[in-house]
Amino acid sequence: MADGLRASDAEDAARLIALGLRPRQLPSRDVVYADLVRRHEQDPAFTDLVDAVAAGLGLAVLAVTRQSGAVLAAMTDSVFEMKIDDYAKRTALRDRQIEKVLHGVIHLAVAALSFPRPADLADDTYVGRVSVEQVDQAVREACRVLDERTAAADLNADPLQDSPGLEQVWRVYARRPSASATSAGRVTSDSTRGMTQKALRFLADQGFLHQVNDEGGGTFRTTPRYQVQVRELAAERAFDELIAMGVIHAGNPNGSIRASRPEPEGLPDV
Numbered sequence: 001m002a003d004g005l006r007a008s009d010a011e012d013a014a015r016l017i018a019l020g021l022r023p024r025q026l027p028s029r030d031v032v033y034a035d036l037v038r039r040h041e042q043d044p045a046f047t048d049l050v051d052a053v054a055a056g057l058g059l060a061v062l063a064v065t066r067q068s069g070a071v072l073a074a075m076t077d078s079v080f081e082m083k084i085d086d087y088a089k090r091t092a093l094r095d096r097q098i099e100k101v102l103h104g105v106i107h108l109a110v111a112a113l114s115f116p117r118p119a120d121l122a123d124d125t126y127v128g129r130v131s132v133e134q135v136d137q138a139v140r141e142a143c144r145v146l147d148e149r150t151a152a153a154d155l156n157a158d159p160l161q162d163s164p165g166l167e168q169v170w171r172v173y174a175r176r177p178s179a180s181a182t183s184a185g186r187v188t189s190d191s192t193r194g195m196t197q198k199a200l201r202f203l204a205d206q207g208f209l210h211q212v213n214d215e216g217g218g219t220f221r222t223t224p225r226y227q228v229q230v231r232e233l234a235a236e237r238a239f240d241e242l243i244a245m246g247v248i249h250a251g252n253p254n255g256s257i258r259a260s261r262p263e264p265e266g267l268p269d270v
Contacts, residue, residue, distance in 0.1 A: 005049060012036060013050045017059065020070025021080070023207030023225075027069050040064045062232065067124065068224035073232065091198045099195060102173055106192075106199045109138045111230045114222045121231050124224065130209075132196045132217030136178055139192070143174040193217055 016036040019025050027034040039046050041064070050070075054061050058078025062071040074081035091103070113135060114128035115121045147170065179193045188194050197217045203209040208226035213219050 005045060009046060009049060010053065012039070013046065013053045016040065016050055016064070016070055017054050017057065017061075017072065020061075020064075020072045023205065025069065025207075027066050033069060034066065037064055037066055037069065040070075063228045065124075065224065068228055071225050071228040073229075087202070091202050099190070102176070102192070102195055103199055105139055105173060106135060106196050107203075109135050109142070110200065110203065113138055115227065115230050121227065124227070126227070128222040129212070129219060130200070130222075131215075131219040132193055132200060135196045135200070136193050139173055139196075140178070143170040146170040147174070 015032070019030070019033045019036070025033060027037045040050060047064075050064070051061055054072060057080070058075045059072045059080060060075060062073050064070045072080075087100070087103070110130055113130045115126070120126045120128065173192060176190070176192045176195075177188075179191050189198065200209060200218060200220050201211070203226065204211050204220060208223055208229060209220040210223060211218050211220050
């Protein structure tokens with residue numbers, strides 16, 4: 001191969017990508033994985049080869065570190081791309097057309113609660129903690145803020161088509177019950193906490209979160225893999241909208257995050 005690379009180098013590059021596609025596999029638990037990550041850090045030619053092999057598969061390499069391993073993102077139309085309909089099937093959504101949108105808002109809130117400050121995303125040692133209850137409270141608070149702003153602006157009962165992204169779905173979320181229970185005492189899957197629990201468990205299955213307890217539906221901590229993903233999400237307008245509302249902020253310095261209810265007169269403009 002060109003530039004002194006051999007067929008075995010291509011095999012190693014493909015193996016590193018394959019390991020990155022296994023959500024719960026980490027370099028700290030796999031000697032071969034750790035060696036490949038080390039080579040990626042130290043050998044520029046191998047780094048370029050990994051990028052090229054990934055691109056050929058329709059993948060982008062977001063990061064390769066000893067903490068996160070290889071973090072990959074599927075490009076549009078890649079065979080690895082998880083479309084929203086695929087997500088709906090894997091999380092067993094009942095009303096897909098509505099719940100797909102609601103799950104999008106939930107995932108946005110999880111990311112914002114996990115890393116509410118730019119410094120949190122920049123600090124590789126930072127670990128966020130989120131719970132089902134916190135995420136649901138944060139989204140409902142965002143719904144309340146948007147409701148007040150709509151009323152203050154004397155808008156129609158339905159949100160305008162050209163209004164910010166979050167205003168398109170807040171009414172649907174607010175109408176859903178927070179925690180309806182089944183006859184067995186379980187939270188129903190179509191309640192907002194039930195949907196939030198599904199979303200958080202999906203992220204845990206993907207290696208983005210780690211569940212630390214089951215209280216109140218579950219509390220989760222972030223992983224380095226998720227931090228890399230959220231760095232990409234932070235550039236999205238909807239993420240900025242949610243942060244700018246002031247309903248999410250950092251709690252204590254050890255990474256515990258909570259939602260708070262700001263005073264109406266202190267709300268920033270979006």
